[in-house]
Amino acid sequence: xxxxIDRIRAQFPALRRRVNDHPLVYLDSAATSQKPSVVLxxxxxxxxxxxxxxxxGAHTLAAEATELFESSRERLARFxxxxxxxxxxxxxxxxxxxxxxxxxxxxxxxxxxxPAERFRLGPGDxxxxxxLEHHANLIPWQELAARTGATLRPIGVDDAGRLRMDEAxxxxxEHTRVLAFAHVSNVLGAINPVAELVALARRFGALVxxxxxxxxxxLSLDLKALDVDxxxxxxxxxxxxxxxxxxxxxxxxxDAMPPFLTGGSMITSVMMERAxxxxxxxxxxxxxxxxxxxxxxxxxxxxxxxxxxxxVHERDxxxxxxxxxxxxxxxxxxxxxxxxxxxxxxLAGFIVDGVHSHDVGQxxxxxxIAVRVGHHCAEPLHRxxxxxxxxxxxTSVYTTDAEVAAFLDxxxxxxxxxxx
Amino acid sequence: MSRQDLRxxxxxxxxxxxxxxxxxxxxxxxxAESHGINRSCGDEITLHIRxxxxxxxxxxxxxxxxxxxxxxxxxxxxxxxxxxRDECTRCLDRFRSMLQSRGKDDGDEELLGDAVALSGVSLxxxxxxxxMLAWTALxxxxxxxxA
Ligand SMILES: Cc1ncc(COP(=O)(O)O)c(C=O)c1O
Numbered sequence: 001x002x003x004x005i006d007r008i009r010a011q012f013p014a015l016r017r018r019v020n021d022h023p024l025v026y027l028d029s030a031a032t033s034q035k036p037s038v039v040l041x042x043x044x045x046x047x048x049x050x051x052x053x054x055x056x057g058a059h060t061l062a063a064e065a066t067e068l069f070e071s072s073r074e075r076l077a078r079f080x081x082x083x084x085x086x087x088x089x090x091x092x093x094x095x096x097x098x099x100x101x102x103x104x105x106x107x108x109x110x111x112x113x114x115p116a117e118r119f120r121l122g123p124g125d126x127x128x129x130x131x132l133e134h135h136a137n138l139i140p141w142q143e144l145a146a147r148t149g150a151t152l153r154p155i156g157v158d159d160a161g162r163l164r165m166d167e168a169x170x171x172x173x174e175h176t177r178v179l180a181f182a183h184v185s186n187v188l189g190a191i192n193p194v195a196e197l198v199a200l201a202r203r204f205g206a207l208v209x210x211x212x213x214x215x216x217x218x219l220s221l222d223l224k225a226l227d228v229d230x231x232x233x234x235x236x237x238x239x240x241x242x243x244x245x246x247x248x249x250x251x252x253x254x255d256a257m258p259p260f261l262t263g264g265s266m267i268t269s270v271m272m273e274r275a276x277x278x279x280x281x282x283x284x285x286x287x288x289x290x291x292x293x294x295x296x297x298x299x300x301x302x303x304x305x306x307x308x309x310x311x312v313h314e315r316d317x318x319x320x321x322x323x324x325x326x327x328x329x330x331x332x333x334x335x336x337x338x339x340x341x342x343x344x345x346x347l348a349g350f351i352v353d354g355v356h357s358h359d360v361g362q363x364x365x366x367x368x369i370a371v372r373v374g375h376h377c378a379e380p381l382h383r384x385x386x387x388x389x390x391x392x393x394x395t396s397v398y399t400t401d402a403e404v405a406a407f408l409d410x411x412x413x414x415x416x417x418x419x420x
Numbered sequence: 421m422s423r424q425d426l427r428x429x430x431x432x433x434x435x436x437x438x439x440x441x442x443x444x445x446x447x448x449x450x451x452a453e454s455h456g457i458n459r460s461c462g463d464e465i466t467l468h469i470r471x472x473x474x475x476x477x478x479x480x481x482x483x484x485x486x487x488x489x490x491x492x493x494x495x496x497x498x499x500x501x502x503x504x505r506d507e508c509t510r511c512l513d514r515f516r517s518m519l520q521s522r523g524k525d526d527g528d529e530e531l532l533g534d535a536v537a538l539s540g541v542s543l544x545x546x547x548x549x550x551x552m553l554a555w556t557a558l559x560x561x562x563x564x565x566x567a
Contacts, residue, residue: 358461358486358550359430366426374461388462388484417426418487419435 003307003315009398011036011303022368025403030186030214030347030394031372032236035300039240042299043292053288055265069291072298073281076246079301080231081222086254088247088281089294093213094136096232096247097180099284100209101140102260104178108148112258118207119257123149126175128206130155130163130192131384132185135377137211137232141180150177157384161188161337168200176206183215187378187392188337189320189347191215194226202227207253213237217396218316218345220309223248235293239396240300244293247284254280261286304397312397319346319395319404326408332415336390346395349376352411354420357389363417367410429544430487433537438487443497447480452564456483456557458549463489467557471565476500476508479558486550488541493554495535505562512555519548 009015014034017024026034046068052061054069070084077084090096106112107119121127127141131154145152153176155168163181172179179201184191194210201208210231212221217238223231230253235244249257259266259277263286268276277283304312325340327333332353338344352360361373372392375382382388393407414420450468457464463485470477479497483489500508511531518527518536523543527536541551 356463356484356486358463358547359488362429362544362547363426379462418430419439 001311003311003397005315005398005400008036008307009400011038012398013037013040015398019368019370020366025367025369025406027393027395027399027403027407028370028372029217029396029399030237030392032242033217033239033396034398035239035241035296036303038303039296039299043241043296046292046295051292054291055282065291068295069289072294075298075301079221079305080216080246080248081224082248083251085280086248086251088249088254088284089289090232090245090247090284091243091290092236092245093211093232093234094245096245097136097140097209097211099247099260100230100232100249101144103257103284105144105147106258106260112256115256116258121145121148121150121177124175125150125177126173127152128155128171128176128179129153130181131157132161132163132188132378132381133180133182134186134211134213135379136213137180137182137209138380141178151175154380155181157381159385160339161185161190161381161385163190163192165193165196168197172197172200172204172206174204176201176204178207178209180209180211182211182213184213184218184345184347185337185378185381186214186347187349187376187381187390189324189344189349189394190337191219191343191345194228198227214345214347219313229253235297235300238297238300239303240297241293244290244297246297249280251280254284257283259283259286263287265289307397315397316346316395317343319399320344320348322401322404323348323393323395323407326404327411330408330412332420333411336385346399347392348394349390349392350411351387351390352414352420355414355418357391359418360391360411360414363414364407364410367406369407369410371407428540429547431537431540433534434491435487437491437494437534437537440494441490442494443478443480444482444494445480446482447478450480452561454557454561454564456553456560458485458489458553460546460549461486463550463553465489465493465553465557467493467554467561469558469561469565471505474504476503476505476565481554481557485553486547488538488547488550489553492535492538492551495533495538496554496558499533499535500558505565508558508562512559515555516552518542519551 012034050064052065054066074084104119107116108121156164208228210228212231212233216233231248236242266286334351336349357373447468451471452469465483468480518525527539
């Protein structure tokens with residue numbers, strides 16, 4: 001059954017906003033999605049009824065908070081096809097990627113002992129990323145390389161922004177220790193070939209890190225089936241609260257990794273000069289945790305599962321095609337990434353000939369239409385495509401056909417306004 | 421002034437300048453060079469000043485950016501040629517206070533010429549940096565000339 005968009009929209013209070021005397025047309029869900037009432041209510045109920053620190057204290061509220069926190073973890077695990085112990089709460093995808101990079105870096109200094117040996121990096125080792133990565137999946141690896149003496153190697157993209165698989169075959173080799181790449185590009189909307197990349201990495205025993213930020217809101221994810229070692233995502237991009245994300249890791253890997261952030265709640269025993277650490281996920285969750293946010297994210301995946309991720313994906317693909325087909329038909333507009341008819345999520349980066357993206361965004365904002373402008377934290381990709389900036393429209397489950405039409409109509413009038 | 425119409429921001433004179441880009445191109449023998457970058461959008465400018473006998477002879481610039489930053493650089497290069505450093509600084513101060521006025525200051529046309537067409541930017545705070553890009557580069561360059 002197709003999604004009932006009107007019914008869905010009614011559950012997102014922010015969509016009732018008006019902007020510049022127009023109904024808000026929110027096409028910036030890839031930056032952060034709006035949140036349904038069930039998510040906001042879940043957070044508020046927790047804060048009003050059960051607020052307490054988790055895994056500490058014996059009182060009733062603490063027990064309730066712990067129960068809700070852990071059942072939220074189970075909920076996320078189910079959503080992602082993982083086990084609860086494989087789900088580490090983080091502040092977001094950026095925090096999750098830094099956690100990994102710093103854990104590997106600590107292992108490289110000998111922390112974690114023998115079990116952590118497989119994370120040790122040094123001169124001669126290679127970290128492989130792609131040219132289309134978000135800075136969050138690039139800079140932590142640059143820094144890790146700089147700290148350990150390992151080399152960072154990119155897999156390039158072609159003029160259309162497609163990942164060069166011929167280059168991937170060349171770059172991924174016996175020295176590759178980590179392969180980190182985005183499932184879906186946050187600029188191009190293209191879905192990268194996970195199975196092929198995983199197969200290449202497996203041949204050389206490299207660890208695979210999947211940035212699932214832009215796939216988790218749109219596709220049904222089964223991390224076990226994708227067979228990646230690690231995956232990261234941000235709750236706020238998938239109808240959940242700000243300030244919460246997930247690091248998924250295969251259990252035996254997480255249990256062997258040395259911690260990154262250290263402090264309370266992640267130890268078994270502490271002497272004055274040293275400490276013993278809990279197994280994952282607690283080992284990676286030092287300090288008082290973002291409980292209401294975790295509960296909100298669990299409510300968000302409940303919401304998505306009630307819609308059905310297959311239906312969500314179907315609708316999303318339809319919106320992606322509507323964007324690319326509509327934009328391509330407008331004179332002077334160049335769409336980045338997959339051509340009409342090729343797979344893409346509900347996201348389209350584009351260039352308006354002769355008009356800077358900042359001005360494009362301003363023109364659309366005047367019509368109440370919210371899009372993203374700039375380099376979208378993917379500067380190397382823009383440089384590769386010969387661009388300083390682009391404009392991006394991205395959809396979610398609440399996006400209507402009428403909104404896409406209003407957006408396309410607006411884009412069609414930009415060049416005349418600026419006399420481009 | 422109000423935000424009623426996007427033309428209050430993108431006035432015709434502004435759009436003209438964004439296409440014409442007066443002063444575009446670097447000078448052969450600059451007295452000072454400066455560089456500006458707008459962190460929020462990556463817009464960049466390189467600005468050359470040639471000065472002699474206490475007077476700014478000319479300004480040349482290259483870079484890329486939105487219509488507002490390009491128009492602003494174009495207007496700047498029209499205005500400051502022939503001014504002393506002190507006069508330049510006065511223009512700069514007047515220009516900045518116009519942009520920060522939130523619609524209350526239409527600018528001094530005698531001093532700022534076409535740049536008063538940027539007064540509408542004051543109602544769009546995120547865009548003030550775009551309009552200021554060339555001017556902060558000028559301010560920086562002025563510290564390195566002995567005019
Ligand atoms: C592909 C991708 N990776 C990583 C991130 C970083 O996510 P966050 O800023 O929520 O940590 C984003 C979002 O900005 C993204 O689109």
